[in-house]
Structures are given as structure tokens and as C-alpha cells.
Amino acid sequence: MEEIEQSLITDEHRASIGVKGEPIQVTVKEADAHRMRDLLGDTDPRYADGTGIAPPYVISALGSPRRNIPGILPGGLLTQQEWRFTRPFRIGETLNAVSQVIDIRERLGGRYGYSVLITSAIDFHDSDGEHVAAVMTTITQFDPKRARNND
Amino acid sequence: MQRYFEDVKVNDELEPLERIPTADMALDFFGRDNPTNPAFADAEAGKRMGIAGALVPGLLKLAWVTHYVGAWAGSEGTVRNLRVAYRRPDVAGNPLVLAGRVVDLRQEDGRNVVELEVVTLAEGEPSTRATVQVELPSRG
Numbered sequence: 623m624e625e626i627e628q629s630l631i632t633d634e635h636r637a638s639i640g641v642k643g644e645p646i647q648v649t650v651k652e653a654d655a656h657r658m659r660d661l662l663g664d665t666d667p668r669y670a671d672g673t674g675i676a677p678p679y680v681i682s683a684l685g686s687p688r689r690n691i692p693g694i695l696p697g698g699l700l701t702q703q704e705w706r707f708t709r710p711f712r713i714g715e716t717l718n719a720v721s722q723v724i725d726i727r728e729r730l731g732g733r734y735g736y737s738v739l740i741t742s743a744i745d746f747h748d749s750d751g752e753h754v755a756a757v758m759t760t761i762t763q764f765d766p767k768r769a770r771n772n773d
Numbered sequence: 774m775q776r777y778f779e780d781v782k783v784n785d786e787l788e789p790l791e792r793i794p795t796a797d798m799a800l801d802f803f804g805r806d807n808p809t810n811p812a813f814a815d816a817e818a819g820k821r822m823g824i825a826g827a828l829v830p831g832l833l834k835l836a837w838v839t840h841y842v843g844a845w846a847g848s849e850g851t852v853r854n855l856r857v858a859y860r861r862p863d864v865a866g867n868p869l870v871l872a873g874r875v876v877d878l879r880q881e882d883g884r885n886v887v888e889l890e891v892v893t894l895a896e897g898e899p900s901t902r903a904t905v906q907v908e909l910p911s912r913g
Binding site for chain 1: 798801802803804807821822823828830831832833835836837839840843844848851852853854855856857858859862
């Protein structure tokens with residue numbers, strides 16, 4: 623296995639930390655809420671058709687507005703995540719999603735040898751500017767070809 | 774069943790729940806018309822990532838955790854915050870058992886907050902470990 627001898631995190635990557643991306647509009651869609659609810663077997667009456675309220679996990683369907691996240695290595699696995707809800711999602715509402723990179727760090731050792739951990743955050747606000755929800759995500763980027771155990 | 778703050782105690786356990794993730798389920802979760810990680814549906818793509826088969830999406834597991842705690846709380850309970858560590862990848866077709874217990878009870882700004890630890894167990898070992906905060910109503 624070829625070892626990486628120097629950091630792949632560049633000054634450009636470091637400069638992206640803390641920089642907020644442009645707001646991206648995402649819509650809470652009834653079809654997403656319905657499909658996810660059915661798949662999970664969620665019968666909570668609050669989220670039933672016609673209530674206008676979406677279950678919290680519909681946040682998974684709000685796209686991936688993390689467009690300013692650098693791709694340093696080709697593979698990626700979700701390693702940590704936090705969801706925070708200020709209020710329920712309303713079906714049909716459009717939210718402004720603003721993302722930013724919180725941290726970039728590297729790790730030597732483990733399953734993938736050398737990996738880069740990128741933590742990013744997305745905040746969702748409604749059209750009145752009120753906070754609705756937030757996501758914080760850490761993705762471990764790695765090169766599958768360098769994996770120690772490719773079973 | 775509605776759960777009330779006064780009826781909950783630290784170390785109360787949630788009834789374990791088995792889920793069997795499949796590649797189809799992963800596609801349906803995100804919607805078949807939406808782009809997703811190829812490793813969610815293709816065991817060979819998963820193997821190229823060093824995983825033993827098709828990868829179970831972390832977001833699907835987090836949605837299961839959210840629903841699991843929400844169902845325990847009842848429809849007047851509100852999941853406010855989930856923090857999850859994905860400790861190792863799960864492979865489609867392998868059963869996962871959700872289990873949880875209450876670790877803290879407190880009042881914050883007049884709200885009844887219950888904190889739970891929830892895990893997904895694969896072959897008895899935690900593959901996902903979550904801390905979840907849920908608000909419960911009072912009986913009064």
C-alpha cells in the first residue's frame with residue numbers, strides 16, 4: 623500500500639473554513655414526506671396527509687447544499703451527524719439553506735490509512751428569516767485504493 | 774401511546790426494534806429519481822469502498838432513530854436534537870436492532886427534556902450511536 627507522505631490539505635482548503643456559501647433554496651415536498659413516512663412505517667397523526675406538517679427526517683431530502691465542500695480524496699463516508707430542529711417543517715415551504723465548512727483535519731491510521739475529515743454545517747431559515755433546522759455533518763474522505771482491508 | 778415526562782425515569786429502556794435494511798429501501802428512501810451514492814444499491818460499488826456489500830445510508834439509519842424515538846415519545850412529544858456517530862458501515866441485508874435508554878431528565882426554559890442514548894446493533898455490536906433530545910408533555 624502506497625503511503626501518503628505529506629498533507630493533502632492545502633491553503634486553499636483551509637481558506638474555505640468558515641466561509642458561508644450562497645443561500646440555496648430548497649422546498650419541503652409532500653412527495654418526499656409521504657415516501658419516507660411510508661418506508662419507515664410512521665403512522666404519527668401529526669404527519670399524516672393533509673396536516674401540512676412533514677416529519678423531521680424529511681431533512682434528508684432537502685438536497686445537499688454543501689457545494690462549497692472540497693473533494694480532497696475520492697471516497698467518502700458519513701461518520702458523524704447532528705440534526706437540530708427549531709420548529710416542524712411545513713409541506714410546501716421554501717427554505718434558504720446556507721452551508722459552511724467548519725473544520726478540515728486529517729487522520730493517519732485506521733481502515734483507510736490516510737483520511738481527511740471534513741465537518742460542515744447547513745442552517746435552514748424560512749422566508750421570514752426564522753431558523754427552522756440545522757445539520758452538522760462530518761464526512762471522512764479516503765482513497766479506497768489505499769484501504770488496509772478491502773474485504 | 775403518549776408518554777409523559779412524569780412517567781419517565783433514567784435508565785428506562787426502549788423496546789428493541791429490528792430493521793432489515795435493503796438496497797431497494799435505500800433507493801426508495803432518497804427517491805429513485807434522485808442521485809445517490811452508487812454504493813447504496815450496488816454491492817460491487819460498496820466493495821470498491823472496502824465494505825462487504827451495499828452500504829446502508831447513514832441518513833436512513835438516522836431517520837430510523839428519529840422515528841424510533843418519536844414513536845416512543847408519542848405524538849405530543851417532539852424530537853429536538855439528534856447527534857449520531859457512525860462507528861462502522863452497515864451492509865444491506867444484515868439485520869439492525871435499534872435499542873435505547875433514557876440517560877437524563879431535565880427542565881430547560883420550562884420545557885421537559887429527556888435525553889436518550891440510542892444505538893443500532895449489528896450482530897450485537899453498535900454500528901451507530903446516537904444521543905437524542907426529546908421534549909415530552911406533562912400530565913398536568
